[in-house]
Amino acid sequence: MATQVLELLSTNKVFGGELRKYKFKSAALGGLDSNFNLFLPPQATSSKVPLLVYLSGLTCTEDNGAQKGGFFGPAAAKGIALLFPDTSPRGAGIEGEDADWDFGTGAGFYLNATNPKFSKHYNMLTHVTFELPQVLGVADLPIDFSRQSIFGHSIRLYTSSFDSVVFQYRSVSAFSPICNPINCPWGQKAFNGYLQGGVSEAKEQYDATELIKSHTNPVNILIDYGTGDNFYKQGQLLPENFLKAARDAGHDESQVEVRSQEGYDHSYYFISTFAADHINFHAKFI
């Protein structure tokens, strides 16, 4: 892949650190411009800091989590950099990509598309896990890439095959994630659209509940969801399926914690309430 040049679009001082917005031409996304936000804590001026990647949910851009998540204070206190990628390619010009809020633009599902209609541009998996660390490294930013973790909102819990992601990220946490996408309407729609083999192709690669069944190595996972979340009530999230699969595979509460938060909904009011918990969870591992 060619070396990408980062263009700095803006910087803001926040909690003693700095939030930078960057743009670059993404090879993974078929040459489209891609934006991301990067928070560098105050500690980054004197040493390399660990990286925590935040994956936003459906309809979001790189800005939602940065503006509303409430993550900067806790991340500054722990000396952790935060990376906020976008949720999909923008402006690919594919017929139908702007028709729905839960598919296409704003809903890339952090996978690599195999349906030829989408496969040139919809490669958010490579973009997030490989390309962004690479461009940050090339730009010589003060990040220690041997210490990475990942968290997010309404994401598929794992962005790749379980073993490679657990290898890359020391810990994973999520707010109201889609835990068993092959068994919910959002996941089925995305997989049938993006993948040539549809849901059956996704099963072994992109479904956290399926993947944890056969994963026996230790993991560090925290999930919060709200009982007032309409998407939870509609059966889009299915955290119970993930919890059961994890326990059946021998992961006890010291490895996998799934917390039901009474009365909270799907919004950033919920996320910001538990933001510090999640940052502090990851700080133990990175």
Ligand SMILES: N[C@@H](CCC(=O)N[C@@H](CS)C(=O)NCC(=O)O)C(=O)O
């Ligand atoms: N647009 C959808 C809601 C989608 C939604 O709630 N998305 C979540 C992520 S899964 C979100 O954070 N949206 C943007 C925001 O609240 O800033 C609807 O009308 O039902």
